[in-house]
Amino acid sequence: ELKVEQNPLFLSMQEGKNYTIYCNYSTTSDRLYWYRQDPGKSLESLFVLLSNGAVKQEGRLMASLDTKARLSTLHITAAVHDLSATYFCAVKGDQGAQKLVFGQGTRLTINP
């Protein structure tokens, strides 16, 4: 059974600092997603990673995928308060259905 683990689960950081969120998954998958969720809101798609070595960047966020290590990272550069949110990684399950298995989420708080 596919399991997805994120760490850390909680992250409090100062504006201007850099940090990385890690996402490990237990079985082979051909795609990984990163989502952002604000309190009480739905999921906003950030990145779709489809192949080993894939790297995508949008603003201060950069995501990468290592399928051999079954590891994805979400790197935050020079954090700003607006990036405060919960970040989820999700991996496509190995069944026929396009099922996503989510990590527990990383609650990111960026302090001025």
Next chain:
Amino acid sequence: ETGVTQSPTHLIKTRGQQVTLRCSSQSGHNTVSWYQQALGQGPQFIFQYYREEENGRGNFPPRFSGLQFPNYSSELNVNALELDDSALYLCASSSFSARWEQFFGPGTRLTVL
């Protein structure tokens, strides 16, 4: 292009009641997936519908059931509500042409008292 919509936004029910949640998929998408997100947790896959047929189910009891209609909109029905059913229910639509990326609706917040 219209995004994924869900109704109602919020719902309060009592234990033992039944509830129906609705989802309209994004234009051109023929697949709808439902997820349950308990407070402080990641979303959990309930089931998926593809062309009006169930196409995969997560670890949820049979009192969670669904339908997909010819226009690809979908319903999630939950019978005999329990307190633990209180959660945000998310619907996502996808299609082959969108490379199966799932686009999420705003969710329905269900509270069971």
